[in-house]
Amino acid sequence: MEQLLILLIFLPLAGALVTAFTGNAAKYVALVSGLLSLAVGLIITAQFVPDASTQFEVNVPWIADLGIHFHAGIDGISLITILLTNVLIPIIILAAFKHEYPKPQSFFALILFMQAGLLIVFTALDAFLFYIGWEAALIPIYFICAIWGGKDRIKVNMKFFVYTIAGSLFMLLGIIYLYLQNPADNFEIQAFYQLNLDAEQQGWIFWAFFIAFAIKMPVFPFHTWQPDTYTEAPAAGTMLLSGIMLKMGVYGVIRWLLPIAPLGLNDWGSTVMVLSVIGVVYASLIAFTQRNAKRLVAYSSIAHVGIIAAGIFALNAQGMQGAIFQMLSHGINVVGLFFVLDIIFSRMKTNTIAELGGIAKTAPKLAIAFLIIVLGSVALPGTNGFVGEFLLLTGIYQYNIWAVVFAGLSVIFGAVYMFRMYQQIMLGETNTLTAGFRDIQGSEQLVLVIICVLVIALGVYPKPFLHLSEASVQQLLEQVNQKLTSVK
Amino acid sequence: MDNITQNLQGVPLNHYIWLSAIIFSIGVIGVLTRRNAIVIFMSVELMLNAVNLLLAAFSVHNNDPSGQVFVFFIMVLAAAEVAVGLSIIVMIYRNTQSTDINVLNRLKW
Amino acid sequence: MINLVWLVPLIPLLGFVINGLGRNTLSKSLIGFIGSGVIFISFLISVSIFLALGNDPVKSHEIFLFDWISAGTLQVPLSFLVDPLSSIMLLIITGIGFLIHIYSIGYMHDDAGFGKFFSYLNLFIFFMLLLVLGSNYLVMFIGWEGVGLCSYLLIGFWYTNSSYATAAKKAFVMNRIGDLGFLIAIFMIFTTFGSIEYAKVFPQVAELMPGDSTLALIALLLFIAACGKSAQIPLFTWLPDAMAGPTPVSALIHAATMVTAGIYMIARSHILFDLAPVVQHLIAIIGLATAVLGALVALTQTDIKKVLAYSTVSQLGYMFLGLGVGAYTGSFFHVITHAFFKALLFLCAGSVIHAMHHEQDMRHMGGLRKKLPVTFATMLIGTIAIAGLPPFSGFFSKDEILAHVYEHNQFMWGIAVFTAFLTAFYMFRMLFLTFYGTYRGTHHAEEKIHESPSSMTIPLIILAVLSAVGGIIGIPEVLGGHHWLAGWLSPVIPAHGSALSHVTEYMLMAVSVVGVIVAIAYAFVKYVKQSDLPVADQGKRSALANLSYHKFYIDEVYDLLVRRPLDALSRFFYKVVDTKIVDGIVNGLGWSTSEASKGIRLLQSGNIGFYIFMMVAGIISLLLYTYLSL
Structure with missing residues (x-):
């Protein structure tokens, strides 16, 4: 059983190594590797028993003197994020097929390398391993953005890198502090869960972890690296960042922050909640008047993540389940949106909304796919976005009605900016630039069909996915609530 | 031998301490104020010898020879240091025609 | 039969999929046939469900399909409820829907987006x-948001016209405001009652006190x-802007x-x-205000569809007024009759527009x-x-609402x-x-x-x-009927008879009928005898007419x-908060670090x-520190 987990983590690494030496066939090799990983992911899902236990566990001593173990395992929550990663990586690779990147072998190898880092983050049960994965995932994306990005890439990327590294540093401090407090002298997550820290210590731990995760997600006001980076990164980089990487932050909050520092949440939860909700309204409003479509989607992503964060900190089953499901659907939708914008950019060489228009006339297939993805991201019932958002808002409502009123404004605002963008890009008469727009074909069509099917299928029948994480979420909440009540 | 030791022990330890402190301070001031590399070098030797003196004095005072072993180590080290240091100074002199250390301020910012 | 109710929505969905995929490949006649055929099948099933329900002593059937969303205590199944209320709605939707599909075959015949149109219509159904x-x-x-989506798609059907696309977006966004509510x-229902199933919520509601906050x-x-x-x-x-969509x-x-x-x-x-x-009181006031406003604006509109649109707004206001005064059956009755005559009026208008080659301005008609002749005759019936006017359908439903309003508040x-x-x-x-x-x-256009x-x-x-005859389902007792509709709906909406005396009811009817006849006569004198035409857009109007013509400037x-x-x-x-303040702080941190390093590096002077x-100095201070702290 545990071989599967080892395979899951090391297959992308092997794939990355092979891809790095294949030259022009790199994209095919990478795609095969991605598909194999997906297959492993699906096998794991098939063998997974949807209860609260940790399965496929691997635990071997790594740096034994310091009590560091290579300890990884899968429960319902990690399984969803693993599925997200392994579904999106082949899609992202396929989405990059039409591009003529220089040095494709390095490009695709970096994507696969990143996948390995992400999978470590999502499976690690040892804080040290988690931190390694956390940083290992950052390095490839740095190079992807710095080498293949837009013209402002170096400056923007520097900021992104320093910002996230600075955040991780706080987390590292937190981890070391926990290690020193741990009588068992190891980095085991279970040992960290059992620690008896007082409210003040937990408050510090809370912030140390929260800042790292908040920068990654990003939660207002730690978001300012994000729009620039999304705009300047190459399409695949943007998809990786928005589709998977920001879920590292969400996952971190659920897996590490809440169970380790519930008292910190007790003291600071409302602050964080307010920040999240402000982020939702604030980012939605800013998205109204964006001229660059990529930047608009970037801000919309901040708004969506704000709701996810608020749902988690509401600390109830609906909010948590919604957050986990929304990780999946937001990943799919945002990758779809960025892919559509990439298609438009690669043909028109611009993402400025005002310069486009009327594309639906010359590219009806693209128009349909784009519309379905837009509907998913404005959370129309029957699409994946709705299931997540509904659960999240239900959770937030139980926390506080005003929070849901403001967070719910995104329902209206989302429709405003998304449909404004859709109208200005796709509808109306064609102009001289868009008159010769070619409709999607080949790999583009394949990617969009997959995404659209996922958008609708997850929206119509979300139950299997909700079911996967349900028991784990229940257990997690019980654990947190137990700690909270034992103090009171 | 015991006699010599006893005689030496007859001198109060304070005297040794004061003497080496004075020598050491002379060395420090020399290092701080002089600009000629060779004089600085000599001042450093002075400081080392002040320490040697102190080590020897305590060694005798406490009847513990290991302090004197240290003195030998320091002497050997100082000799090696002089060899390396002087050769550096010679190289500097060849390059700059001077042994003034204030000329050597390239290593900044 | 009732257990097969899932077929009713499923078949139109199939039609959507087939027409959607085959929109470019299937022939127009096949698309039209499939598009209307699926609705007709749904209609037939609806009829048999309706009949089966009539014979069934149990008036409420829940048909469970599958679990949709579940998290914690929240369980939302996808399940259907067949009861008198929904079964009659099924008939209206599929019945009128079918007629409008048939109509669309003719109306949209020359449109390039024929297949797309039918697939959207099927999806809407x-x-x-x-x-x-x-x-x-x-x-x-x-369904609520889904019909909003279809409305968006169909209003913006001719999307190359950007004002149409804007109208579509406006409809969607305004609907979304309501959707948030x-x-x-x-x-709130879930947290208060622990469920969102009607069958579990309503019994709990019934136990609460009136006025519960x-x-x-x-x-x-x-x-x-x-x-x-x-x-x-x-x-x-x-809604008035939504007239940008094709007339069907x-x-x-x-x-x-949808609007009902x-x-x-x-x-x-x-x-x-x-x-x-x-x-309820608020609903009545809003409903009445909407009815008045819609009617006032409709008085001066020159676009034939705009008149009908504002008339719809006004009629919907009526229905809300009815709901507000507790006349649920009356309002629902008006929903049905309104569906008949307003669909008819719109289709007639469409027929006129079709004949006039997409001219909608009445000043050119x-x-x-x-x-x-056919259009005229049918439109006359719809207008009456x-x-x-009795015995046409609108008379009965409107009168029922009016009678309840009278009972409630005579000023209203x-x-x-x-x-x-x-x-x-x-x-x-x-x-x-x-x-x-x-x-x-123009003469040229006239020939065509x-x-x-x-x-x-x-x-x-x-x-x-x-x-003409739809009113038959709700003839009140005062006119010798026994209000079949109220009886049919009574398992869902308890019927309560009118407290008014028959004399009062006759008087109310007489007032409204006489008034209506006078209004018609005035219109006849003004527009037929005197041929009084609405002035051109730039022409001078009286202040009130101007206000009405410009829809009270509410959009503005x-x-x-x-x-x-x-x-x-x-x-x-x-531009200010994000770039200057939030990002400013972040960049400021970086900037101050690099500035500080610029200052501190000067200490590295190179002077040995x-x-x-x-x-x-460092060593001495360290020594001093240890000495002092001892």
Whole structure:
């Protein structure tokens, strides 16, 4: 059983190594590797028993003197994020097929390398391993953005890198502090869960972890690296960042922050909640008047993540389940949106909304796919976005009605900016630039069909996915609530 | 031998301490104020010898020879240091025609 | 039979998929056949469900399909509820839907997007059926937003015209405002009652006291949702703009079915509203205000579809007025009759527009009576029906609402009945301007005018018959009937008879009938005898007429009060708060670090003497520190 987990983590690494030496066939090799990983992911899902236990566990001593173990395992929550990663990586690779990147072998190898880092983050049960994965995932994306990005890439990327590294540093401090407090002298997550820290210590731990995760997600006001980076990164980089990487932050909050520092949440939860909700309204409003479509989607992503964060900190089953499901659907939708914008950019060489228009006339297939993805991201019932958002808002409502009123404004605002963008890009008469727009074909069509099917299928029948994480979420909440009540 | 030791022990330890402190301070001031590399070098030797003196004095005072072993180590080290240091100074002199250390301020910012 | 109810929405969905995939490959006649055929099959099933329900002693059937969303205690199944209320809605949706599909075959025949149009229409029917069939609020919400989507797609059907696309977006966004209310109401219902199934919520509601504040809030939020969907003040401005869509769409979505969803929802949850008298009062006031406003604006419009659109707004206001005074059956009755005659009127208008080659301005029409005899005859019936002359259908339903309003508040009744006169006036104004007098268009265009094909006229005739005799389902006791509809709905909505004496009821009817006749006569004198034409856009109008013609400038006011401030706020947030303040702090941290390093690096002077001095000073201070701290 545990071989599967080892395979899951090391297959992308092997794939990355092979891809790095294949030259022009790199994209095919990478795609095969991605598909194999997906297959492993699906096998794991098939063998997974949807209860609260940790399965496929691997635990071997790594740096034994310091009590560091290579300890990884899968429960319902990690399984969803693993599925997200392994579904999106082949899609992202396929989405990059039409591009003529220089040095494709390095490009695709970096994507696969990143996948390995992400999978470590999502499976690690040892804080040290988690931190390694956390940083290992950052390095490839740095190079992807710095080498293949837009013209402002170096400056923007520097900021992104320093910002996230600075955040991780706080987390590292937190981890070391926990290690020193741990009588068992190891980095085991279970040992960290059992620690008896007082409210003040937990408050510090809370912030140390929260800042790292908040920068990654990003939660207002730690978001300012994000729009620039999304705009300047190459399409695949943007998809990786928005589709998977920001879920590292969400996952971190659920897996590490809440169970380790519930008292910190007790003291600071409302602050964080307010920040999240402000982020939702604030980012939605800013998205109204964006001229660059990529930047608009970037801000919309901040708004969506704000709701996810608020749902988690509401600390109830609906909010948590919604957050986990929304990780999946937001990943799919945002990758779809960025892919559509990439298609438009690669043909028109611009993402400025005002310069486009009327594309639906010359590219009806693209128009349909784009519309379905837009509907998913404005959370129309029957699409994946709705299931997540509904659960999240239900959770937030139980926390506080005003929070849901403001967070719910995104329902209206989302429709405003998304449909404004859709109208200005796709509808109306064609102009001289868009008159010769070619409709999607080949790999583009394949990617969009997959995404659209996922958008609708997850929206119509979300139950299997909700079911996967349900028991784990229940257990997690019980654990947190137990700690909270034992103090009171 | 015991006699010599006893005689030496007859001198109060304070005297040794004061003497080496004075020598050491002379060395420090020399290092701080002089600009000629060779004089600085000599001042450093002075400081080392002040320490040697102190080590020897305590060694005798406490009847513990290991302090004197240290003195030998320091002497050997100082000799090696002089060899390396002087050769550096010679190289500097060849390059700059001077042994003034204030000329050597390239290593900044 | 009732267990097969899932087929009713599923078949239109199939039609959507087939027509959607084959929109470019299938022939037009096949697309039309499939598109209308699926609706017809659904209609047949609906009829048999209706009959089966009539014979069944159990009046409420829940059909469970599958678990949709579940998390913690929240369990939302996708399940359907078949009861008298939903079964009759099924008939309306599939029946009128089918007629409009048939009509569309003729109307859209020359349009390039024929397949797309039919697939959208099928999708709309699917969502609308979901809306009425859902056995909990969330399934209703799927349909609720789904019809909004279809409305968006169909209003913006000719999307290359950017003002049409804007109208579509406006409709969607305004609906979304209401939808947020709906969502929050659902959250409140879930937390208060632990479920969102009607069957579990309503019994619990019934045990609460009237005036319960949570209940009032839920009712208010649901009403906000209904305002969005059913175009009530303040969220009505999207409906007139929605006329940008093809005319069959206006008939189906923006007159007969979707816009009445709000009334359906309130009638469905009437137990909630009964216990929230404050909200009921608000509904009555808003409904009345909307009815008046719609009628006033309709008085001066020159676009034939705009007149009908505002008339729809006004009629929806009537229905809400009815809901507000507790006349649920009456309102629902009006939903049905309105579906008949308003669909008919829109389709007639469509027939005129079709004949006139997409001319919608009544100032360029006139004298079409001879050229379009069928259209004229059917439209006359529709107009009489909406004006409310007996024995046409509109008379009975409107009268029922009016009688309840009179019972409730006589002042409101006065306004409502005056609005009815206005309705009669502007509807006949439209009829006279279009069909009487002389033709006012170009001679060239006149020759091309022709009656519509039979695929369009047959639905007109059927709807005309329904408009004429549809009132039969709700003839009140005072006129010798026994109100079949009230009896049918009684398992869902308890019937309560009128407290008015027969004399009062006769008097009320007499007032409204006489008033309507006077209004019609005035319109006849003004527009036929005197041939009084509405002035051109730039022409001079009296101040009041100008206000009415420009729709009381409500769009402009909204633009000024909502859109612009939000856009300005958006720019402010982006350019000042985000770039300057939030990002400024981040960049400031980086900047101050690099500035500080610029200063501190000067210590690295390269002067060895200085280094040594610092070293000695450091050692001495360390020694001093240890010495002092000992």
